[in-house]
Amino acid sequence: MPGDPLPQPLPTPALRPSACPGLWRIVQALDGGISRIKLDAGTLSAAQAHAVADAAERFAGGVIEVTNRSNLQIRGIGADHAGLVACLLDAGLGPRQAAGDDVRNLMLSPAAGLDPAMLFDSRALAGQILESLQTCERFHQLSAKFAVQLDAGEDLAMLTHPHDLWLSALRLDGEVWLAFGLAGCPAEEGALGAVPLADGHALVLAVLQRFLDLASAQQARMRQLLAECGREAFVQGLGVALRRDHAVLGWRRPRRDQARHLGVYPQRQTGRVAVGAAAPLGRLSAAQLRGAAHLASSLGDASLRMTPWQSRLLPNLAATDAEQALAG
Template sequence: MPSPISRLTGEPLNQSQPAPAIRPSACPGLWRIVQARDGGISRIKLDAGHLDADQAEAVAEAAERFAGGVIEVTNRSNLQIRGVGNDPQGLIAHLLAAGLGPRVAAGDDVRNLMLSPAAGLDPALLFDTRALGAQILDLLQTTPRFHALSAKFAVQLDGGEDLAMLWHPHDLWLSPLRLDGELWLGFGLAGCPGQDAPVAAVPLAAGLALVRAVLERFLDLADAGQSRMRQLLEALSTDAFLAGLPLALRRDAAVLDWRRPRRDLARHLGVYPQQQAERVAVGAMAPLGRLSAAQLRGVGGLARELGDGSLRMTPWQSVLLPNIAVGRAERVLAALLHLGLITDAAEPLAGVVACTGSAGCAKALADTKGDALQLAFSLRQPVPVAGIHLSGCGRSCAMAHTAPVTLLAVGPGRYDLYFHDPALPGPGAVAGRNLTLEEAGATLDARPRSNPR
């Protein structure tokens, strides 16, 4: 059997690697199985969300053989297997054999790069980010010094696509803008392109050098208590940070006044256009972020039979099947719906995100998954995609940014209700305390619904 090939880099993947020294972290990884109430959690960090049909089958089989059969799509476009039992080494070996590991074992934690799920496909893209993305991933996982970065330290590379997550905070984000007829990369620190202006820009050809310089500068300056860029910038000005970068930076008004155009989140469900003639992508959401092994296996089979054999996980806890012939799109949609996935943004569960909840997490104060089901189907008004977030505690594991509406559990079946307000920290403005689901639903139905994203 030939070695697995990375869908992003096009290179063979290492199938057998010795376990690295496991550093302390609350974040699951391939080797770091974190225990939860429902068993161990293994997080599979994908190459910018990409995997192929054979790898999808391998994840499904691993979930059945070594765990409880539950697979989650994360808000960073990765997969994780829940309920890992008493043979974690068997699970790890199985995933490594499918090429679902880093090129260098010690680099697993730091493969935190987000691209658009429609990279290379989106009609609106200004450049195809996959080549630069592959270089950044290689830099992160093969540079020993960068293995000291936090397992949460994250980079986003944006190609100007309509289909892009613009609201997740990143330690470093890069987004293209056209200046004097040439493409440049604007970049920001400790923020996101959906709400922040760039702090500077470099020519597109300097993108990799910029990432290297920013990471080295961060590690040169950060102390033991500053694992994230935002923590460093609380003690050091942005100007002072930039002054130490060994690159020529453009910081005129054309850069500093630029803002990233925003698009509708709902477009990742159903049929999504591609720039390639007679081809489309088809998107479907995992209900409340969870797939069964049978569902993932079925999606992989569709990719193999009717697409190009690849899957792209998205930060909206969904999956995109690219390069579907236009004439096959309706067949793919029907098959995804038959598998139990959500293909229409108007479906009630498309509007709700929930963490694992008390059924699987000891820190959760409520059964958020069960409560989300009850709430979603009780609301009379439609909810924007990912518009309501139920969190079992203040850690907000299921969402990396603030939702328009947040229900924060205070006990079984009871929540504090917040509406997003950019002027306020945390989840926003309090709209009710210690509410039942019925009370929260009545408050939501009484309020005009819109999606500020």
């Protein structure tokens, strides 16, 4: 009887030119190749962390970095690019289409769903946005650097990274709305309008479609397009009902103490905390990542969250286990 079919090699995707690393696009550096793993909301399971550590040792020099957009990258990759990609895909760390991986640039708070100050749990809306980015072929035309931020009002949120589109939660008339801005930061500029939370996904789709309708081949980022057409003209053509009164246009996102991503961070869930730690320059060895994964499995919910401060959080620990996790 015939045996099981032999595994087929991954097809080599037709990657568009870019200097930006991705899971599929391995960019050469002095110490070897770099592959960037764009995580869903900065989160990976303990099993996925072990897979990244194994891949870094097997196919590269064992160096893993946390990026300033809550992702991971592996450095020093050798010649077996296909083996590395297959290993990471088997762990569920990216889409099977290279074009879908390029545009997975959505940043949330590392405490999404956990933060005591959040106005809503942003993870469901983030899942809708990521699904659209990955599966809509037209959105695959976006630059590999085109980035979206979704902020649900968490205290633990990066507010000073510029994004092509940012959305930030605020409360109006007792309901949660999403303010938005273009080519900037929620802590440094006013909103251009707001929509009810239920219309957040539609707003994102409208902004992305309008950008692609208007942008030339040389205008890869929102700031480049706005330099020509202006914010007001862009917003007027969105085709989405926006609230633009003083309560929205005069609103500013409060700043928070960003050092709170280190140490013990209280969660919204009673008796639960997250514990944060950073390696120098955000660089982890495979052993360090495995150690963090072990702590997450033994004390937490077997997940880790990377932060835009190049640190990592272990969420959903019992408060009584916080000191043990910090020691680990």
